[in-house]
Amino acid sequence: MSGSPILVRAALPHDLAHLCDFNAAMARETEGLELDAATLERGVAEGLADPGRARYYMAECDGQVAGCLMLTLEWSDWRAGFWWWIQSVYVVPGLRRRGVYRALHTHVGELAASVAGVVGLRLYVERANIAAQQTYGALGMHDSGYLVFEQRIRTGPDVA
Numbered sequence: 001m002s003g004s005p006i007l008v009r010a011a012l013p014h015d016l017a018h019l020c021d022f023n024a025a026m027a028r029e030t031e032g033l034e035l036d037a038a039t040l041e042r043g044v045a046e047g048l049a050d051p052g053r054a055r056y057y058m059a060e061c062d063g064q065v066a067g068c069l070m071l072t073l074e075w076s077d078w079r080a081g082f083w084w085w086i087q088s089v090y091v092v093p094g095l096r097r098r099g100v101y102r103a104l105h106t107h108v109g110e111l112a113a114s115v116a117g118v119v120g121l122r123l124y125v126e127r128a129n130i131a132a133q134q135t136y137g138a139l140g141m142h143d144s145g146y147l148v149f150e151q152r153i154r155t156g157p158d159v160a
Contacts, residue, residue, distance in 0.1 A: 004062050006059050006060070006103035008059050008103050008104055008106075008107035008119075009057065009058055010057060011057060012048075012104070015048070015056065016044055018058070018068065018159075019068060019088075020041050022067075022070070022090035023035065023044065024040060024117075025090065026088065026090045028049055029131065039158075044056075047070065053072070056071075056088075057069055057104055057107060059104050061089075061095070066099060066100045067091035067100040068140045069089045069105075070086075071084050071085065072085045072087060075121060081117045082117055082119065084108065084121050085123060086123040089101065101135060104119070106139075108121065124148050
């Protein structure tokens with residue numbers, strides 16, 4: 001990246017390989033997980049095909065894909081609106097700390113502000129990922145005070 005502007009755009013079907021590679025790299029880097037490639041590809045492809053499941057955004061600089069994120073929706077009956085969850089955030093290691101995530105976040109924030117019924121943005125981050133927490137804080141996000149609990153219904157080699 002040579003100071004060129006960062007372009008953020010909606011992901012397209014031809015971005016499938018990048019999204020799969022980025023998700024696999026993120027899982028490996030942040031959680032030490034090796035994702036099942038076929039399951040990951042099916043999941044990303046289904047998300048790309050159905051905006052009700054997910055919406056992906058790509059960041060590019062100098063014609064190079066530099067990062068991505070995925071959005072999903074959560075209905076809030078308390079607020080009669082939607083939280084947009086930012087997930088599957090990835091920035092190419094050599095391009096980190098250069099504004100790639102900031103460009104993605106700003107794009108999604110502006111989009112959320114323009115859509116009636118969106119009450120805010122949320123994301124979850126690994127407790128040990130201090131650098132990411134600092135990045136999110138610098139963009140106006142804060143610790144919501146919630147912990148995330150989960151109960152797996154399906155297990156197996158294709159479920160991380």
